[in-house]
Amino acid sequence: MPNVLLTQACVRSCPYCFARKHMSASSPDDILAWEDLIYLADFFQMSGEQRFPILGGEPTLHPDFVEMMVYLLARDFHVNVFTSGIMSNRMLESAVAAFDGIPHDRLSFTCNLNDPGRTRTSLAEQESVKRFLAAFGERVVPGFNIYRTDFELDFLFRLINEYGLHRTLRLGVAHPIAGKKNLFITPADLGRVIERLCSYGPLFERLRIKPGFDCGFPLCRFTEEQLGWYYRFTGGHYDFGCAPVIDIGPDMMVWSCFPMSGFHQRSIYEFNSLQEVHDYYQQLHRSIRVEAGGIYEACDACTYREDGLCAGGCVAHSLSRFWQEEPVRMKEMYT
Numbered sequence: 001m002p003n004v005l006l007t008q009a010c011v012r013s014c015p016y017c018f019a020r021k022h023m024s025a026s027s028p029d030d031i032l033a034w035e036d037l038i039y040l041a042d043f044f045q046m047s048g049e050q051r052f053p054i055l056g057g058e059p060t061l062h063p064d065f066v067e068m069m070v071y072l073l074a075r076d077f078h079v080n081v082f083t084s085g086i087m088s089n090r091m092l093e094s095a096v097a098a099f100d101g102i103p104h105d106r107l108s109f110t111c112n113l114n115d116p117g118r119t120r121t122s123l124a125e126q127e128s129v130k131r132f133l134a135a136f137g138e139r140v141v142p143g144f145n146i147y148r149t150d151f152e153l154d155f156l157f158r159l160i161n162e163y164g165l166h167r168t169l170r171l172g173v174a175h176p177i178a179g180k181k182n183l184f185i186t187p188a189d190l191g192r193v194i195e196r197l198c199s200y201g202p203l204f205e206r207l208r209i210k211p212g213f214d215c216g217f218p219l220c221r222f223t224e225e226q227l228g229w230y231y232r233f234t235g236g237h238y239d240f241g242c243a244p245v246i247d248i249g250p251d252m253m254v255w256s257c258f259p260m261s262g263f264h265q266r267s268i269y270e271f272n273s274l275q276e277v278h279d280y281y282q283q284l285h286r287s288i289r290v291e292a293g294g295i296y297e298a299c300d301a302c303t304y305r306e307d308g309l310c311a312g313g314c315v316a317h318s319l320s321r322f323w324q325e326e327p328v329r330m331k332e333m334y335t
């Protein structure tokens with residue numbers, strides 16, 4: 001499902017940020033124009049897509065954020081906004097007034113939360129996030145990006161209970177960005193991350209909070225017992241994939257996902273439908289996989305991979321590795 005960036009500007013500077021390469025290469029003044037939003041709304045509807053995920057930077061920094069959401073809702077889209085929850089009181093009040101009474105399945109937020117005990121966060125930011133969570137409660141799906149192996153989830157459980165947030169916790173692993181420095185989890189450390197995540201299993205169950213794993217987890221680093229628990233608890237919904245997400249920038253450029261945003265950017269105007277965009281990047285992913293393989297040596301002969309059960313981890317790891325090498329690989333590996 002493609003994401004639309006309202007702005008490149010952000011209020012935070014997370015050390016693991018996937019978007020860092022993209023943000024630094026773009027002007028923070030870039031914001032999505034009204035005519036482009038209307039074009040995209042038409043494009044989505046012509047493509048049969050009624051979901052409209054909104055991303056940044058921090059999308060609430062767009063001066064017309066509220067009006068744009070109201071416009072999309074009036075066009076019957078189901079809107080999900082990815083936010084840090086950090087915004088001015090004025091923006092928060094205006095959003096609360098405008099979104100009051102809109103069903104939660106029509107408008108929701110995914111709030112990416114940092115642990116103040118481990119990621120530097122000012123008190124003002126923490127207060128702003130709490131005001132946001134208190135205002136939108138169950139409309140908010142909490143999210144957490146893991147970029148170190150000694151992470152803790154307790155603060156998230158506390159926030160979910162205190163503010164009555166949606167009882168699904170979206171868990172992502174920080175991936176490398178080719179050509180840039182960001183903090184990320186190495187393939188060698190993924191097993192420890194999975195072990196630590198699964199050690200919270202009893203707490204997830206007791207609190208009736210469902211974990212939702214993002215892309216790039218390697219199937220082979222789960223034990224059968226861990227997989228069985230995850231399967232039972234989430235109703236069998238797991239995916240060890242690495243497929244194009246599709247992000248559309250405020251300048252109407254499109255790319256596969258943030259860690260791959262330096263590769264093969266295209267203008268959205270080159271495509272006639274979302275399916276065409278998806279097919280283009282799917283094909284690119286496949287070609288890169290031929291050269292890059294998976295994140296472990298065992299991926300080459302892996303039957304899980306052969307059967308399509310695991311993609312072989314995040315392909316951005318391999319691209320990151322090749323970044324410093326001579327350009328001897330196939331042309332898909334380069335921009």
Ligand code: SF4
Nearest residue numbers: 215216242243257314
């Ligand atoms: S390269 Fe694949 S696993 Fe990595 S962030 Fe992009 S879609 Fe996810």
Ligand code: SF4
Nearest residue numbers: 218220299302310312
């Ligand atoms: S494809 Fe690679 S990462 Fe996935 S299960 Fe097989 S060996 Fe593990």
